[in-house]
Amino acid sequence: MSDKLSKYRSKRDPKRTPEPVPDAPSPSPEGNAFVIQEHHARSLHWDLRLERDGVLVSWAVPKGLPADPGTNHLAVHTEDHPMEYLTFHGEIPQGEYGGGTMTVWDTGTYETEKWSEREVKFVLRGERASGRFVLFRTRGKNWMIHRMGSAVRDPFPPLSPMLPTERARLPKDVAAYAFEFAWGGRRLLVPIDGGRTDAAREHPWLRGLAESFGSRTAVLDGEVATLGGAEILLFYDLLYDDGRALLDEPYTARRAALEALELTGAHWQTAPSWPGEAGAVRQAAREQGLPGVVAKRLDSPYEPGPSKAWLFVES
Known part of the structure; x- marks a missing residue:
């Protein structure tokens, strides 16, 4: 069985970062947890992580989840993270991979509607993030995330003073x-x-x-x-x-x-x-x-x- 966390561990030194660096995957009892972390690194982005087979499959989303079905956001597929990352927050030292402040923006459970190598369709059930989304691969590590259903916010007003x-x-x-x-x-x-x-x-x-x-x-x-x-x-x-x-x-x-x-x-x-x-x-x-x-x-x-x-x- 392949080590799903090998890439994650290769990027981190437990002596230099407070991030969890476990030896092996450790699935949660429910098996359907998610977390979204706000990550103030070199550039602000949000990390969406969905539990799958004992790890958190992860995407970095520079503009966060889209609020409008008419606008898709870039989502960059990153390495799988350990389940311990569900509650991780803190300061990753500058100079280390992902250096910067990380906070838990939302957490909860999700339902999988489809999961393939090119498309992931799911329903989030969190306190701040909820609704149906689909992630679809465009090229290499680059994916897009699309909100399905109705917009969850008012449209921006005209920019006229x-x-x-x-x-x-x-x-x-x-x-x-x-x-x-x-x-x-x-x-x-x-x-x-x-x-x-x-x-x-x-x-x-x-x-x-x-x-x-x-x-x-x-x-x-x-x-x-x-x-x-x-x-x-x-x-x-x-x-x-x-x-x-x-x-x-x-x-x-x-x-x-x-x-x-x-x-x-x-x-x-x-x-x-x-x-x-x-x-x-x-x-x-x-x-x-x-x-x-x-x-x-x-x-x-x-x-x-x-x-x-x-x-x-x-x-």
Whole structure:
């Protein structure tokens, strides 16, 4: 009988890595376990592992499981892993194979509908991952993974920003608005999916932000401004969060969801907002040499394009 873990062991030194390195396969009693691990290695990816004949047959999925049947994701077939990997999490030392942080993203059981050398059809039953999937081989180690059935998240919203209407005076009903600085920067919408963002093509420093989201999807609205001589991205709205479109939610709900993300980094942060504080915010903008303030109705949805629910008032 061939040693299914020989390749796995050849890549690891138990004296240098905390990973389990058993001498032989050890199947679980059920025989149908799975685990998905979030792996922050040289590049973020997710490892899908399905129990089969005493080992975990494994694929590295750079963008995670697809949420939409219309989009297939790459899945790279890797070496079989031991059953002990079902619960493994920790830091694999840099310089070692797969060096980086690994956490258990989900675990559970699965049902096999088909298993061949070129196609694996299965149903996942986990806490975060569920549904029918098929893995199909394309070339060499490269496979694709496809979700069967319905989409499990809202489609991404159109990437068109909501724009304020200019006014000479502050609104009279100040209690109905939140007041924010107009930073005088360049508007930027940041879509994040699979730990990546297209916005990083122009701003490479956003790769760290996108990776920090892991499998969480989002579309953030903000402004690239220069503060203290440094370029920083100030976020002030959230259009999409964890598979759910927020455009129809009121400003107060979107703002609360944005603040819950606790976005703070060397190149990005959440812009401040002050409900009802019209005069003080405008005075502070004037003292700091900013163009003005933006008044945003607390009950307003997100309306791409010019909107009277957002008002720009010069400082």
